Amino acid sequence: MSVRHGLLALLSQGPRYGYQLKTEFEASTADTCPLNIGQVYTTLSRLERDGLVSRAGEDEQGRVRYAITPDGHGELDRWFAKPVSRADRPRDELVVKLAMAATTPGVDVAAVVQAQRSSTMRTLQELTRAKRGFDASAETAQRLVLDSMIFQAEAEQRWLDHCEAVLGGPSDSSPAKETP
Amino acid sequence: MTEREPSASAADQLPRPDGEPIVRLAGVVRVHGEGPHAVPALRGVSLDVRAGELVAVMGPSGSGKSTLLNLAGGLDRPTEGSVLLEGRELRDLPPKRLAELRRRSAGYVFQDLNLIPSLTVAENVALPRELDGASTATARRAALRVLDEVGLADMGDRFPDDLSGGQRQRAAIARALVGERRLLLADEPTGALDTRAGDEIIQVLRQRADARAAVLLVTHEPRYAAWADRVVFLRDGRxxxxxxAQGTDGAGGMGVVSAR
Known part of the structure; x- marks a missing residue:
C-alpha cells in the first residue's frame, strides 16, 4: 500500500492539510486502507525532506497546508506509468502456511484448506454485501476498490479449490457419474 | 451448521424466524445402481432452505451437486433419508401426486435454457400454469406479473430468439417461478453467460429470494456463490x-471493509 504516492496523488489536485489527506485517502479507497494521522504526518515530512511536497502556509485555523512540488509531479507521473511488480508486494502468509502444512508431518492440510475456504467465502460474502449496499451514486473509485478485493478473494477461493483437488487426489476409484 | 444434524436433533427445536423450511433434506443418501456397481452420489446430506433464503452449493464435479438439486425438487428420490417439500414427505407420494407437487412447488433453471422457440416469452412462462389447468387468460396474467418481477415487462410478446442470453435466462427464471411456486432450483444458471449477463442473473435470483422465494443455487463461481446467505461445500457426496453470511458458524469475523 503506497501511502506516499497516494498522498502525492491527492495533493496533485491542490494543497491540503494532514487530516484532510487522511479522510480523502480513506474515502477513495472505500475505507479498506485505514490510515492513522501519525502515519500521514510522518509520510508528509519524508516527502518534504525529499523535495516532493512543500509547506504552503496555514489555513485560518492554523493548520499547515502542503502542496506538491514539480519534482513531486514527476514522481507521481513515474508511479502511474510503472506497473506494480508482484515481487514488490508483501509475502502472502496463506501461501507460506499451506506450503508448510503440506510438508510438516502431522498437519491435516485438508483441514487447513477447508477452514480457510469457509473463511474466504465469508469474506467474499461480506464484500458482496458491502458492494450491494453501495448505490449507483457511490464513487467509482470506491466501487473499484471493493471489486478488487472481491476479485482477490475469488482468486484465493479458486486457488484453495485447486489445492484441495491436488492434495486430495482421486479419493474414490469409481468414476463420477454426475455431470459438472 | 444444521446441515450436519440428523433430522430429529436439537437444532430442529429452535424457533425459526421464517417458519418451516420450504425444502428440508434429512440424512439423504442416493446410490445409483446396485451391488458391485453401486455408486453413492450422496452419502448423508441434511440441508434446509427457508423462504427468503438463497443457498449456494459448491463442490468439484461428481461431488453430488446436481443430485442434491434433483432430490430437493422431487425429480429424483433418495435411497435413504427424507425430503420434505413444503412439509410433504416426497418418498411417500405416488408418482402422480409427486409430479403434481413438483409442478406446483418447485421451478428449475438450467445452464442451457430450454424455452420453446415457437412460443412467445409470455407463452413460455405461462405454460406451467396452463399445464396445471389454469385458463389461458389467467396463466397469461400470472406470466406477465412474474415477467415484470424479473425486469422483462416489455418482452412478453417477443420470441426467445429476439432476446439476449441474459434476458432468456431471466425468462427461464420467470417460468420457474410462475404461479405460487416458492422453490427455485438453479443449476449453473450463469454458466453460459458472459460476466455482465451473469451478474444480472445473480441479482435477479437475489431479488427473488429477498421477495420470499427459497433459492437453491448450484454454481462453481465463488463470486456468484458469495451472493448467497449460506454457501455449502459438497465433496464426495457429503x-x-x-x-x-452472518458469520455465525465460528471463526472468521474479520470485519472486511475495515480489513488488513
Missing part, C-alpha cells in the same frame, strides 16, 4: 463445510 457436506464438508458451510459458510454463513
Amino acid at each position: 457436506i464438508t463445510d458451510s459458510s454463513d
